[in-house]
Amino acid sequence: MVSETIRSVRIGRAYARRTRESGAWGMRYDAFTGSGFHVVLHGHGWLITADEPPRALGPGDVVLVPSGVRHGLSHAPRALDDLPPGDMSGQPPPDGPADFEFLCGVYRLDQGQVHEYLLSLPDVIVTTHDGGEPELASLVGLLVADLSEAGPGTEATRSALLDLLLVHVLRGWLRTHPGPDWPLVRDSSVVAALRHIHGEPHRAWTVSQLSAAVGMSRTAFTRRFTGLLGKPPRAYLTGVRLSRGAQLLRETDAPLAAVARQIGYSTEFAFGTAFRREYGVSPGRFRDGARSGPVVTGSVVAGPVVQDGRHADAGTAPGPRGAAGTVPRGGHGR
Numbered sequence: 001m002v003s004e005t006i007r008s009v010r011i012g013r014a015y016a017r018r019t020r021e022s023g024a025w026g027m028r029y030d031a032f033t034g035s036g037f038h039v040v041l042h043g044h045g046w047l048i049t050a051d052e053p054p055r056a057l058g059p060g061d062v063v064l065v066p067s068g069v070r071h072g073l074s075h076a077p078r079a080l081d082d083l084p085p086g087d088m089s090g091q092p093p094p095d096g097p098a099d100f101e102f103l104c105g106v107y108r109l110d111q112g113q114v115h116e117y118l119l120s121l122p123d124v125i126v127t128t129h130d131g132g133e134p135e136l137a138s139l140v141g142l143l144v145a146d147l148s149e150a151g152p153g154t155e156a157t158r159s160a161l162l163d164l165l166l167v168h169v170l171r172g173w174l175r176t177h178p179g180p181d182w183p184l185v186r187d188s189s190v191v192a193a194l195r196h197i198h199g200e201p202h203r204a205w206t207v208s209q210l211s212a213a214v215g216m217s218r219t220a221f222t223r224r225f226t227g228l229l230g231k232p233p234r235a236y237l238t239g240v241r242l243s244r245g246a247q248l249l250r251e252t253d254a255p256l257a258a259v260a261r262q263i264g265y266s267t268e269f270a271f272g273t274a275f276r277r278e279y280g281v282s283p284g285r286f287r288d289g290a291r292s293g294p295v296v297t298g299s300v301v302a303g304p305v306v307q308d309g310r311h312a313d314a315g316t317a318p319g320p321r322g323a324a325g326t327v328p329r330g331g332h333g334r
Contacts, residue, residue, distance in 0.1 A: 014159045016105045018147045019087070020098035021045075026074035027086035029065075035118055036106035037169060038063040038073065039140055043100035048072040048080045049124055057126070062136075064125040064169050066118040075100065092147075103143060105162045120185075127172050139165050185228045189214040193225060193233065201240045202264040207233050242278045245271065249287040256283050 018041075026048075029036075040061045046054040047063055050070060054077035057063070065071060072083040093101075143161045185191060192214040197205070210233055211221035226232045231239075241263040248259045260271035275283045 013108050014105070014162050015108065016103065016143060016147055016158055016162060018093055018101070018103055018144060020093040020101045021075070022097075022099040024075055025100070026072060026078055026083040028072040028080060028083035029070065029086050031070040032068040032106075032108055033114060034068045034106060034108040035114065035166070036065045036068065036104065037166065039103040039105075039165070041101040041103060041140070041144070042098070045100045045102075046074050046077050047124070047126065048074055048078060048083060050080050052124075054078070055126060058128075060128060062127045062169050062172075064127070064166075064173070065123070066121040066125065067114045067123070069123045071124055073102070103140065103147075105143070105165060107162070121173075125169075125173055127169060136165075136168050139168060187224060187228055189216055189221065190225050190228050193221070197233075197237050197240055201237065201244060202262060204264065205233075205237060238274060238278070241265070242275055245275060245283070246279065246286065249283055259283070 028048075040057050040059055040063075042059055044056065044058050047057055048054050048071065054074075057073075063071075070080065072078075072080050072086075074083060139161060143158070143165065146158050146161060185194070193210050196203075196210060196213055207222060208218050211218045214221065216224070222232055225236070229236055245259055245263045248254060248262060252259075254262070256271065257268040260266075260268050263271070265271035265274070272283055275281075275286070279286060281289075
């Protein structure tokens with residue numbers, strides 16, 4: 001699931017920025033569609049969220065915002081609404097010493113939605129490393145160097161470093177919070193269905209086939225799946241398929257018809273219709289935009305299954321610091 005999640009965020013534009021602050025400071029990052037993280041390099045500050053008490057941060061702490069929720073950083077505990085908007089300019093930080101220094105990395109999704117797995121995680125995750133993970137320190141050092149002096153290949157190297165940092169943080173989270181390779185649900189029948197969907201998204205699944213595979217009636221299965229995941233099985237499978245399709249469009253030169261077949265659509269037209277509905281652009285235009293390369297700057301901005309035996313794609317298309325901590329999802333029921 002970590003690999004699939006990374007593929008999904010690659011659909012977005014990658015940004016990175018190094019920030020230094022001194023004295024009384026604070027910044028608010030408004031909600032966006034995507035994922036991001038902060039890595040504290042030096043000094044102490046506070047993570048500010050809308051629903052939880054401020055959480056102290058220190059060197060080595062990583063703040064992961066899986067689904068781009070509103071949050072902020074400050075020199076002292078403050079209300080989130082009292083913080084000014086974060087600096088989104090591409091200006092490098094001033095030279096010299098600073099009280100607090102951190103890195104920001106973010107993937108902004110201009111089309112599509114945040115991956116279901118990231119949506120299932122807490123709104124904000126904080127992990128503390130205290131210098132005990134040399135791999136993370138090496139990645140952070142490479143990103144700092146890349147931000148300090150851009151050169152040939154910067155777009156490729158910076159995106160790759162952001163990928164690796166996100167993988168590292170997610171792996172660290174999973175080591176202390178093990179779970180399945182899909183949204184965090186505990187119903188064994190729904191988990192079995194998710195295993196089928198993620199294992200074979202290209203298969204011509206129908207709701208009846210999925211419900212039979214997990215030993216439930218179609219009506220009961222649909223009701224339980226929708227209640228736990230917030231969308232019916234057809235819509236969920238559509239999202240999985242199209243996320244993989246977007247990744248194939250970005251990373252391969254396969255013809256659109258071949259991409260369609262690889263993710264379970266019988267025709268290029270059915271794939272294109274579903275893709276436009278989800279991402280707002282045609283597959284061809286999406287690929288053209290992807291080939292222009294990820295937008296990497298010095299700033300941080302901050303088919304489907306259907307009714308019995310018939311395919312939809314045929315005709316329709318924070319608290320004391322510890323080893324790891326979270327800010328729970330407020331009111332999301334996830």
